[in-house]
Amino acid sequence: MLSLDEKILFALNDLNGKYQSLDKIITWTVSDYLIPVCLCLALIFMWFVGHNQSTRYRYQLGVFAALAAMAISSGVSQLISALIERPRPFITHDLVVLFYKPTDFSFPSNPVAACFGIAAVVSTFNKKLGLSMFLFVGILAFSRVYVGVHYPSDVIMGAIIGILSIIPVYLLRKIMEPMPTCFIKIARIFRLA
Numbered sequence: 001m002l003s004l005d006e007k008i009l010f011a012l013n014d015l016n017g018k019y020q021s022l023d024k025i026i027t028w029t030v031s032d033y034l035i036p037v038c039l040c041l042a043l044i045f046m047w048f049v050g051h052n053q054s055t056r057y058r059y060q061l062g063v064f065a066a067l068a069a070m071a072i073s074s075g076v077s078q079l080i081s082a083l084i085e086r087p088r089p090f091i092t093h094d095l096v097v098l099f100y101k102p103t104d105f106s107f108p109s110n111p112v113a114a115c116f117g118i119a120a121v122v123s124t125f126n127k128k129l130g131l132s133m134f135l136f137v138g139i140l141a142f143s144r145v146y147v148g149v150h151y152p153s154d155v156i157m158g159a160i161i162g163i164l165s166i167i168p169v170y171l172l173r174k175i176m177e178p179m180p181t182c183f184i185k186i187a188r189i190f191r192l193a
Contacts, residue, residue, distance in 0.1 A: 016096040030143035064180040069117035073165035077113040095148035109158035116162025
């Protein structure tokens with residue numbers, strides 16, 4: 001008997017090859033680069049924008065927080081993956097894979113966790129940008145299931161880890177704040193902030 005996880009995976013994977021335009025879009029959005037790089041470019045943009053110096057400073061601290069959330073969520077997902085060792089769906093099932101076949105474990109999705117971590121932090125200080133990031137990361141999560149490199153539960157757990165990563169970031173914020181503040185002051189000397 002198939003689990004709900006497998007039923008959703010098979011339903012999405014059965015669409016592969018039926019809609020050429022959807023397959024082309026998915027092969028772009030599933031990549032390890034397109035959406036993560038777009039999120040990083042948004043962080044670079046945020047580093048330099050703001051109506052005044054205090055707004056810019058708040059955004060710059062937010063960039064540090066987003067990078068910390070990305071690192072924490074990635075680390076947690078790597079740890080869980082090493083403990084659980086769930087094989088990729090294309091290894092245990094006969095699936096059409098429109099993407100390269102990763103060799104690491106499936107659960108949880110590390111790219112989804114890291115990207116959701118960034119989006120979660122950004123949404124706390126810029127709601128519009130944060131919501132658009134959540135939309136793009138949702139597309140990434142869907143794409144990874146569609147092409148057969150993750151089960152739905154892999155990307156759902158990745159999303160949960162990413163969103164929850166803001167908790168340690170904000171608990172440690174007061175302790176860590178002197179480091180980003182010092183970095184920002186030095187960057188301002190060289191007109192990089």
